[in-house]
Amino acid sequence: xxxxxxxxxxxxxxxxxxxxxxxxxxxxxxxxxxxxxxxxxxxxxxxxxxxxxxxxxxxxxxxxxxxxxxxxxxxxxxxxxxxxxxxxxxxxxxxxxxxxxxxxxx
Numbered sequence: 694x695x696x697x698x699x700x701x702x703x704x705x706x707x708x709x710x711x712x713x714x715x716x717x718x719x720x721x722x723x724x725x726x727x728x729x730x731x732x733x734x735x736x737x738x739x740x741x742x743x744x745x746x747x748x749x750x751x752x753x754x755x756x757x758x759x760x761x762x763x764x765x766x767x768x769x770x771x772x773x774x775x776x777x778x779x780x781x782x783x784x785x786x787x788x789x790x791x792x793x794x795x796x797x798x799x
Contacts, residue, residue: 708757712737720764723771732764743767 706713717736721729728747734740743758760767788795 707735707738707740708742708759709740710735710738722764722767732767 712735718732718734720732722732722743723730727749728745731744731746733742733744735742741760741762743760743762744755746753746755762770
């Protein structure tokens with residue numbers, strides 16, 4: 694099990710502004726036996742990153758993803774069903790029937 698100090702060593706510099714004061718905020722959104730999903734915000738530029746840290750027998754790996762979501766939105770969307778091809782087709786058909794542009798709808 695990783696402690697907060699180990700997590701901070703893995704996430705050392707901001708991927709956007711390269712600040713060494715990164716991060717100012719770390720929230721653990723999900724913990725499993727060998728992995729942690731973290732929500733990290735930069736103190737300097739306020740960019741936000743989702744980080745998945747996984748411990749393997751041969752070491753630790755991490756994957757980061759820049760996001761504009763809040764931590765609450767990440768949790769909310771993680772519990773919803775994924776969008777499938779039927780959802781996309783239905784959305785397209787509604788746009789086509791309404792003769793509207795995508796940006797008019799959103």
